[in-house]
Amino acid sequence: MAESNFIDYVKILCRSGKGGAGSRHFYRAKYIPKGGPDGGDGGRGGHIILRGNKNMWTLLPLKYQRHVFAGNGSSGTGNRSSGKDGEDKTIEVPCGTVVFDAETGEFLCEVTNDGEEIKLLKGGRGGLGNWHFKSATNQTPRYAQPGEPAIEKTIIMELKLLADVGLVGFPNAGKSTLLSAISAARPKIADYPFTTMEPQLGIVSYRDNRSFVMADIPGIIEGASEGKGLGLRFLRHIERNAVLLFMVPADADNIREQYEILLRELEQFNPDLVDKPRVLAISKSDLLDDELIAEMERELPDDLPHVFISAVSGMGINTLKDMLWSAINDESNRIENATITHRPLDGHHRVREEDEFIFQLPEDETAPELEDDDEEFDWDETAWEYGDDK
Numbered sequence: 422m423a424e425s426n427f428i429d430y431v432k433i434l435c436r437s438g439k440g441g442a443g444s445r446h447f448y449r450a451k452y453i454p455k456g457g458p459d460g461g462d463g464g465r466g467g468h469i470i471l472r473g474n475k476n477m478w479t480l481l482p483l484k485y486q487r488h489v490f491a492g493n494g495s496s497g498t499g500n501r502s503s504g505k506d507g508e509d510k511t512i513e514v515p516c517g518t519v520v521f522d523a524e525t526g527e528f529l530c531e532v533t534n535d536g537e538e539i540k541l542l543k544g545g546r547g548g549l550g551n552w553h554f555k556s557a558t559n560q561t562p563r564y565a566q567p568g569e570p571a572i573e574k575t576i577i578m579e580l581k582l583l584a585d586v587g588l589v590g591f592p593n594a595g596k597s598t599l600l601s602a603i604s605a606a607r608p609k610i611a612d613y614p615f616t617t618m619e620p621q622l623g624i625v626s627y628r629d630n631r632s633f634v635m636a637d638i639p640g641i642i643e644g645a646s647e648g649k650g651l652g653l654r655f656l657r658h659i660e661r662n663a664v665l666l667f668m669v670p671a672d673a674d675n676i677r678e679q680y681e682i683l684l685r686e687l688e689q690f691n692p693d694l695v696d697k698p699r700v701l702a703i704s705k706s707d708l709l710d711d712e713l714i715a716e717m718e719r720e721l722p723d724d725l726p727h728v729f730i731s732a733v734s735g736m737g738i739n740t741l742k743d744m745l746w747s748a749i750n751d752e753s754n755r756i757e758n759a760t761i762t763h764r765p766l767d768g769h770h771r772v773r774e775e776d777e778f779i780f781q782l783p784e785d786e787t788a789p790e791l792e793d794d795d796e797e798f799d800w801d802e803t804a805w806e807y808g809d810d811k
């Protein structure tokens with residue numbers, strides 16, 4: 422199978438830097454053999470930061486990134502010199518990236534806007550040098566704090582496409598054919614189900630140099646909410662779409678029934694999806710004559726805007742674009758109002774076996790172990806009152 426350039430799912434091991442140790446140094450100079458404690462503080466460990474980047478469209482650049490480690494803070498030294506902070510590591514991600522804890526499935530954060538920065542893992546604080554611990558009863562503290570440990574977490578990042586229109590239909594309905602007819606996208610088209618294995622985006626140009634983005638997602642079948650077919654894993658891409666374009670082919674036995682099955686599957690995945698504006702396109706209408714169209718028209722629900730189209734003959738395509746454009750721009754359907762629900766591990770966020778395979782480390786590439794200082798230490802928060810907790 423040709424490798425897809427649409428990467429909507431990556432798994433990365435992240436580790437912040439540990440804090441540098443505080444120094445237990447005593448001032449020494451000629452004629453001052455017993456100077457006071459002057460050990461400086463350790464530097465802070467580097468953070469792992471996520472930053473939204475509107476020029477990124479997929480998680481592809483992160484596909485081969487197995488791990489991201491921030492730098493450790495350096496130890497403090499004499500003369501109250503603080504150690505250097507560890508280097509922060511920033512991971513650039515496309516807007517609409519959702520981050521989960523790979524082990525627990527817990528939702529961690531979502532990067533929505535360009536330039537938005539989220540501190541995913543905080544670097545360990547540097548330990549305080551011994552001069553902080555000088556007191557009336559202890560003039561020569563031989564004690565300094567170690568740095569705070571690093572934090573390690575394996576994360577899963579998923580991308581929610583920010584398309585205006587999401588295509589919903591059974592396999593073979595003609596979704597990809599439509600996208601390739603009205604945009605520059607060239608998804609694979611074939612006369613068998615599940616041709617589309619990965620979501621595809623296309624920019625559809627509209628009148629007066631306007632445009633909107635349409636997402637073609639793999640076909641949905643009855644029982645998808647129970648994991649049949651490709652399941653509903655891809656439906657998360659349409660959670661944000663302003664408008665859902667349902668597609669049922671003209672040669673279906675019962676168009677209305679097929680439409681209702683699709684709707685039910687969507688509702689089971691996320692009830693909010695049913696509140697989105699919908700348009701129904703009856704595809705492959707070049708197979709029908711006018712008489713048949715009039716007959717079928719009578720059987721369709723009145724409350725649902727629908728149009729008979731053919732990606733092959735061009736029939737109904739302009740009407741469809743008009744309908745989509747007005748639904749997208751209907752003030753009451755603004756994307757800001759769209760609710761995004763984060764469901765924890767309940768099926769479609771669970772790592773699939775196939776994905777696990779893709780993201781396994783190659784044999785010769787193993788991540789270095791997280792060092793363990795084995796240092797028993799009571800992390801007394803008050804001790805940092807002097808410290809610089811950035």
Ligand SMILES: Nc1nc2c(ncn2[C@@H]2O[C@H](COP(=O)(O)OP(=O)(O)OP(=O)(O)O)[C@@H](O)[C@H]2O)c(=O)[nH]1
Nearest residue numbers: 592593594595596597598611614615616617640732
């Ligand atoms: N006659 C006719 N055939 C069409 C039309 N649109 C698509 N087809 C045919 O229907 C078949 C399926 O088309 P696709 O675009 O691959 O369907 P899909 O909905 O993307 O299918 P999956 O990716 O499997 O979900 C192909 O053989 C197309 O040539 C149309 O407007 N008229």
Ligand SMILES: [Mg+2]
Nearest residue numbers: 596597616617
């Ligand atoms: Mg397809």
